[in-house]
Amino acid sequence: MASALSDRLGRIVKTMRGQARITEDNVQDMLREVRMALLEADVALPVVRDFIARVKLKALGQEVVGSLTPGQVLVSVVQKELAATMGEVDADGKLKAGASEINLATQPPAVILMAGLQGAGKTTTSAKLARHLIEKRRKKVLTVSADIYRPAAIEQLKTVTAQAGAEWFPSSASDKPVEIALAALDYAKKHYFDVLILDTAGRLGIDEALMAEIAALHAAVNPIETLFVVDAMQGQDAVNTAKAFGAALPLTGIVLTKLDGDSRGGAALSVRAITGVPIKFAGTSEKLDGLEVFDAERHAGRVLGMGDIVALVEEVTKGIDVEAAQKLAGKLKSGDGFDLEDFLAQLGQMKKMGGLGGLIDKLPTQMMGGKAANVGQANMDRAERDMRRMEGIIRSMTPLERRKPELLKASRKRRIAAGAGVQVQEVNRLLNQFEQMQGMMKKMKGGGMMKMMRRMGGAGGLKGLPR
Template structure:
């Protein structure tokens, strides 16, 4: 995400690196390039200009010209200002009320229905809530069917009323049903349109007035850039919503919506969608996003995602296997599955400091492990549990069964052997201390 913006900001800061002495002139030149990068990312001209003017004032105020590392200080000032521009502090979701009512709003095609499911899944798995999804798009039967499919996928009930074309009635009946059945969160998916129109605004305003929801969220496709910001303003004028959800942030987005929506509507971004899977939802942390935009990575989020897939009982079993030299390809396959659950590979690489820059021309596919899995699945149970028995004859059969070259099988065997040795070393005192430290990072925010 934000690859183009990150690259252009990096080039802007190179202006400073190319000079032995930092002057007010080349700081101004750098900030001019920063402003250009923001404009290319579809940031409003007025906001981009105010942004660079603020950074310049702070740079001069902190005497950036006479510091030992002026380039680093300027990067920090830009990071801090980006964080403020995107909202400053992380915004929580209001889960008061019995049940909590969350009203989803947005244009057709913004990803509203899919994200309603993602939010329900997030609240169910991360917050131990019992959510009910409500289909209030009475104009598109396909939208109601889509919500039922999503509900089945995540194991969440969907409330809908066939033949009822009154969304206010459906929503009120759903809340009553939720109280009777013990649901503590009601997520109402409303109708979207292809453009903002008076009929649509009146309808959703009526639903909002009748429900008086704890949270009204505006869902916006981040790939629509500045248009998304204008749409958000139109919705906010009528609904006075509580927060923004940015979808499709994993796509080829320029970033204008994420960077400017807070300053235009003065409402925080609460969640972002980062992929197609139901688990691809993240709480929005402005400071972490600013660090990622500037190529600093996001180690805390990476560790948090790893911790979500971390099973202490399984880890103990794995440790015993490693200690006894019994770590096999079935265990390796299990680790791959856990990594895949953490999110799409490009997103994960972006969380490693410097990795996005180092791998900017490398295409990272979501099915990066596909050929490795094919090779392992081509092995017999005995071969997977005791890799040492795999000789050349077996390798030939495995390669043929997986539809891969024998060189790839050899490469996997070599990598597996190196990883096994490294994991064995991690069992020593130093390795155990490292694992403890990683565990301690679980609570970092």
């Protein structure tokens, strides 16, 4: 949905560039494009109709002020309505803050029941949620599996729970789900756990036995949170699943999984509208830290190709080694050379921040010159491989060679290439890239960075940059 909708809106902004005001006609043109993009993204038809009606009503009352064009105003209206559709709004139509927070306001242990179809990612999400509650809310977490049907489901939860740093309660395929849940709850009370996460069984499709079992589990443990876990790539099928679970259980929130691989994205809009409960989390990768508290405004920005600068800043803040960055800055300021040890450290920092793919995904399409969506997974994978190859080459050097790259003559290059498992040409290519980066670092010394940016401003790139 993201690329389709942003592409269509981009075309509308261009075609409306010469128009002075918003009219019934140009709103209709734009809404036709939005409607097509949403339907292609598998958003449920009733949700599309309601969304289009709200956008039309609000767009026709908008004034075009300042340097904005009618197209830009309409995109702004679409973004606000996307956020309102995926989030919770108050009586004034403004997004409620904190709607995505997990509610733990109860006598411990707070029970969280995970519901959804098989393959939606409940077990992995249970571990991700445990890690989130440990790291962000400082809670003592216990997990338990009541999935007695899927082979190795209990062992899978045991493994990912250990990786998340939580504690796992043992269960067996010969036990009854309600008995497992009550035993885990009793253990959690006696050992002073703050939270118990109950991973339930799924099926490949909705059936009466599944719904009866999960309703009995809910009645037995009375969870404070009942989270519906749904695969974001399901599209229209997610609507039917949401209806069935919403009828069987008093859902309190939604977790969208596999949002990183979502080509259509209709589930985020449809499921929220159908169930009437907030989207609380989004799974953004297979890693255990790949779970984000859902932010409707930020997700709407991603959908429209505006990127997610907030998430990018968080990623950088979390991954960067501040002490190492300050050390490098001091080294450059004093005039000491940028060497291959520093280059290796920069590659390591990039890996900590999610690699190239993770960073580019969060950049606005406009910042990438409209090319972010066209980078392609194959090109991204190649770039990631190149980074790993460079790291391998540098690690095959001695500490002295890293500090003094000028020592690297033919015989040393052959030894390094053999150690890294590459050709000598790859070593030469790395050294050329390093020399270019070294030259750039020299220009940054002594205020050179600001001079360089001001020259770019003079050339029409960054106008108005202060001295």
